[in-house]
Amino acid sequence: MKDGLAVIAMSEDSKTLDSFLRFCYPSMLAEDPSFDNLTDVLSALANPKVLETESLRCFAIARNARLKDETIIAAKHSLRQPLIPAWFGEIDLITASDFLALLTYHKNCTIAVHALMKDLQWITDHYGTQSGCIWLFEYCGCGLATDKRFLLWGNAPLLMDRLSGETVRTAAEKTTAKVRSVTNCGACPGRVKGIMAEFSDLLSRKVEEAVAPVCISLYITD
Template sequence: MSDSQYHPPYALPPFDHEKADVIIRSSNNIDFRVFKLFLSLASPFFETLFNLPQPSEGMSTDVEIKDGLPVIPVSEDSKTLDSLLRFCYPCTLAEDPAFEDFGDAINLLGVAKYSLGAVERTICKSLFSPKILEGNSLRCFAIACHARMQDECAPAAKYTLREPLVPTWFEEIELITSSELLSLLAHHKKCGNAVQVLKDDISWITSTYPAVPWMVDLCDMPCAETIRKNAEKAIQTACQRHCHYCTHVVPGGMRDFAVCFANNVEKLIAKVELDMKF
């Protein structure tokens, strides 16, 4: 089939409506039949685009016409465009997209030219929740930096304290600058230094726990999670001794101690600010 005979396929509902008044074509040649009104209300970019003077009847134009509708090509692929357009449509016609991976979020954050503030707000809500941050703190931090979302950098930086001071390589590290990475590492080191006071002055422990069987080095991973993990290791070690008394007493006492220790660590970390300005 020749190029002149090729007709790109239409996207899936709701972007195949027969009463649509414009076609948006993705970079991989998928046509989205959409309504100008929805896009104009959601995005100043589209509003300006659709308000441009249209060629009068009989005037030569380079705009492609398909099924009587003008075709507007864009640089986004069909997957990204589908997600973008769903944000433009009323919720009764199209639900907000669910992100399958971090790549989807990055692609959507990269369509800033469409001036869709709702996109960023929704992505932030999805990406920067505790559940996501717990396992993807470094990736979230990189995305926040890449999208210039300073308010999201701080909570992401806090969750990165669960990682070693020098983290292993991750794909999204290429999204951040060396100065942003340096800011993160400096913040990590300052948090580690801040909690060392808990080792130098243990009055906060002895006032509640007269005897302390162990202390954990928090320099490398200065966060409450480090305390909790070491407490569980101590409990496991005590239980392996098969002491009838320790097996029943140690778990509760050690976990209470871990909560006290972790709370003090959190208080000190909260005072350490992330030194970063976009």
């Protein structure tokens, strides 16, 4: 006890704890901690906010430290990034075999999602009948259905590269914004938000289900 408060011994150093607690309790008076050198914060590798933007760096550090759970979590988050990433300094921490394992994981997830997009039975299963989801391929005869700028399906190549439900939701929001900006149709802009929200939730869930069985541990061995 000190000054009437319990003193608890922590295994992490002060810098790690300071960075971690700033993410847990953000303040408008201080900036988020810098992660220019992620090797200083190994214990914070599973922090969702870090993984969203630094998944590949987290993967390299976790793999180098042989942290299996953190490696798998980072690999799963890396599905939100392009298959061939930009250069990152921590790549020197892993071997060519480690990086090939990550690329293999991405490739197998791509195969799983590709199979999902080839067999659309899950759509009719959800909506009951093909007529119940005709709006996916035809809006109201105004011509939007033939314009790929306004179709969520037009983002399929992106989904093949960034395999996550977040990719689907982002694409759906962009599609909704584009359709609602159309001025020559009185029907589509008013109903596209609800339609796309429901479908993006369905597709994002299916994408996550498709990649879930593809386990990175199958390719990461000590």
